[in-house]
Structures are given as C-alpha cells and as structure tokens.
Amino acid sequence: MPELPEVQTIINGLNSKIIEKKICRIAEYRKGTVENSLPNMDYGKVKLVERRGKYIIIKTTADCKIVIHLRMTGKLIFEVDSDKQSKYCRAEIFFSDGSRLIFDDVRTFGKIQIMKKNQAVPAIEELGAEPLSDQLNPEFLSKQLKNRKAPIRNLLLNQNIIAGLGNIYVLEILYRCKIDPRKQADRLSLKQIEKIVGQTKIVLKEAIEKNGTTISDYRSVEDQSGQFQNFLRVYQKKKCKCGTEIKRIKMAGRSTYFCPSCQQ
DNA sequence: ATTGCTTCCTGAGCGC
DNA sequence: TGCGCTCAGGAAGCAA
Structure with a gap:
C-alpha cells in the first residue's frame, strides 16, 4: 500500500x-506477522523511528530494533483507548503507560x-538510493540504467535502484516528465534522466507535505487519510489535461496509466 | 545478470 | 440480492 x-x-x-515510551510486550495475532520475537524479551524504550525506503525502523534503548514493512495494506495506528479494536489487527506493540501501536x-x-x-536486514542492505538524498543524482541514475533493456517504469519500481517509489508515484513522475513508461531504460537521454531525478524529488516532497496519498487503504497513525490524491494527474485518471484519453x-x-500523446 | 511471471491474502466494485 | 470476475499503492521466489 x-x-x-x-x-x-x-x-x-x-x-x-x-x-x-517503554515497550512492555509485542503480541502476534496471526502467525507469521512477527518474526524473531522472544517471550520476556527486553525491548527497552523507543529512542527514534527511522525510514529506509519503505521500511520503518524503531530503534530502542535495548539491544534490538523493530523493523516493519507495511506492504500493500498494513497500517500502524497509535491508540490510547484500551477498548478500541481494529478489524484486521495482526499484532500489537504495548507500551507501559497503557497506550499501544496496532498493526x-x-x-x-x-x-x-x-x-x-547491529544485525543487518538483507533486503534493506540491498536497497538503492534514498530518493530525497544527494545519493539520487543524474550520474547515479545514468549508471544504474546503463545497458538496462527493461521499460523505465519497471526499473523505477525496483527498490534496489531507487528505494521508496511504488506504482502511483512512478506513474506520476513519468507523466510529469512526459516520458512513456514503456520506454526502454537505456534509450533515455541524459536530459530525460535529469528530469526523472528532478521530478522524483519534487513529487515526493509535495506528497510528504500533503501527508501522503489516499486511494483506499492508507491511513496515518492518527487514522487520517492523506491529501495528495487530489494532486494526482494520471493514476486512475480518465483524461489528460491535453484532452487525450489516458491509456x-x-x-x-x-x-x-499514461497519456499516449504527451508521453513519448 | 536481467527480466517478467506467479504467488502470498482479503475485500471492494462492477456487470449480469 | 447474489454470483463471478477483476482489481488493489509490494516484493520474494522462481524460471527462462
């Protein structure tokens, strides 16, 4: 999601x-949701929550970290009311003050x-550039796309090249760059690659300012939806600004989704 | 090495 | 109202 x-x-x-907040217990309600949890484990207090690509990393004062990936429909909801239940609750992280994080x-x-x-997560080790960092620049992306025959849209979805893009943002970025998503990656000009780098940063920053997109499943920790869907120009749209039907x-x-007349 | 197809699972929305 | 079909913002695992 x-x-x-x-x-x-x-x-x-x-x-x-x-x-x-001190973590006192992690409960799993569906087998396979929580990996490597031990009973009576000391999780310590939450020190900092970080992001790498689409991974959420909760660092604590104990010798552990909690790594969360939401995939398609995962939500984290912070709840103070102990009576409130969520429908598809798969796990919960309980804090010593009675509040909890519902997964x-x-x-x-x-x-x-x-x-x-200090334990490495293999999938995180393999992630590509953080799109909002200087790591993502035209030289880096040119190098990554060199000799790659796959369509650009598929490679932008590859987390080991750029970490954090999904289907919606990839399509919005390509639309704003006027690049056909089917275009073979190694046939892009340097100018087009520069455009992709620039628009990636612009679109992501704008979306973060709007607290994210909501199509159906996404909610913030306070169960609020995002506003960026109002700014989508191509994803699930019928018509392009130019009048052409979105394909x-x-x-x-x-x-x-793309505009066959604007995106070449 | 690279590419793309299938799979995990549940629910929403649509046409009939 | 209900059935069957397709679709869903992710990514691992597999085969070619």
Whole structure:
C-alpha cells in the first residue's frame, strides 16, 4: 500500500507519539506477522523511528530494533483507548503507560521483524538510493540504467535502484516528465534522466507535505487519510489535461496509466 | 545478470 | 440480492 511519502508521514507521527515510551510486550495475532520475537524479551524504550525506503525502523534503548514493512495494506495506528479494536489487527506493540501501536493488515503481507541492534536486514542492505538524498543524482541514475533493456517504469519500481517509489508515484513522475513508461531504460537521454531525478524529488516532497496519498487503504497513525490524491494527474485518471484519453495497460502484471500523446 | 511471471491474502466494485 | 470476475499503492521466489 504505502509508498515513501506515506511511510514518512507515519514515521513523523510515530516520532511525535511514542518516543520515550517503554515497550512492555509485542503480541502476534496471526502467525507469521512477527518474526524473531522472544517471550520476556527486553525491548527497552523507543529512542527514534527511522525510514529506509519503505521500511520503518524503531530503534530502542535495548539491544534490538523493530523493523516493519507495511506492504500493500498494513497500517500502524497509535491508540490510547484500551477498548478500541481494529478489524484486521495482526499484532500489537504495548507500551507501559497503557497506550499501544496496532498493526492492522487486511491482506497479511506486512511483517514485523525483531532484530539485534547491529544485525543487518538483507533486503534493506540491498536497497538503492534514498530518493530525497544527494545519493539520487543524474550520474547515479545514468549508471544504474546503463545497458538496462527493461521499460523505465519497471526499473523505477525496483527498490534496489531507487528505494521508496511504488506504482502511483512512478506513474506520476513519468507523466510529469512526459516520458512513456514503456520506454526502454537505456534509450533515455541524459536530459530525460535529469528530469526523472528532478521530478522524483519534487513529487515526493509535495506528497510528504500533503501527508501522503489516499486511494483506499492508507491511513496515518492518527487514522487520517492523506491529501495528495487530489494532486494526482494520471493514476486512475480518465483524461489528460491535453484532452487525450489516458491509456491503461498492464506492465509486469500491474496497471500502468499514461497519456499516449504527451508521453513519448 | 536481467527480466517478467506467479504467488502470498482479503475485500471492494462492477456487470449480469 | 447474489454470483463471478477483476482489481488493489509490494516484493520474494522462481524460471527462462
């Protein structure tokens, strides 16, 4: 479900709600949701919540970190009211003051991993550039796309190249760059690559300012939806600004929207 | 090494 | 109202 801006919004919320709270227990309600949790484990107090790509990393004062990936439909909801239940609650992190973090996930693809502080998560180690850092620049992206025959839209979805983009933002970025999502990556000009880098940063920053997109599943930790959907120009749209019908095709099994007249 | 297809799972929305 | 179909913002695992 969530892409970088949604994950960042959740992290901002967590950093304002759970810092210094002592974790007393992590409960798993669906097998496979929580990995490596041990009974009577000391989780310590929450020190900081960080993001890497679409991963949420909760660092604590104990020798552990809690690594969360929401996948398609995962939500983290901070709840003070002990009576409130969520419908698809798969796990809960309880704090000593009675508040808790609910991990709600309809499709059950999401995961919570308990790791040692210095233990590497292989999938995180392999992630590509953070799009909002200087790591993502035209030289880097040119190098990554060199000799790659796959369509640009598929490679922008590859987390090991740029970490944090998903289907919606990739399509918005390509639309704003006027680049056909089917375009073979190694046939892009340097100018087009520069455009992609620039628009990626602009679109993500704008979306974070709007607290993320909401199509259906995304909610902030306070159960609020985002506003960026009002700014989408191509995803699930019928018509382009130019008057042309937006085309929807399948690429790598997933819906791809683009304007056949603006995007070349 | 690179690419793309299938799979995990549940629910919403649509046409008939 | 209900059935069956397609779709869903992710990414691991597999085969070619």
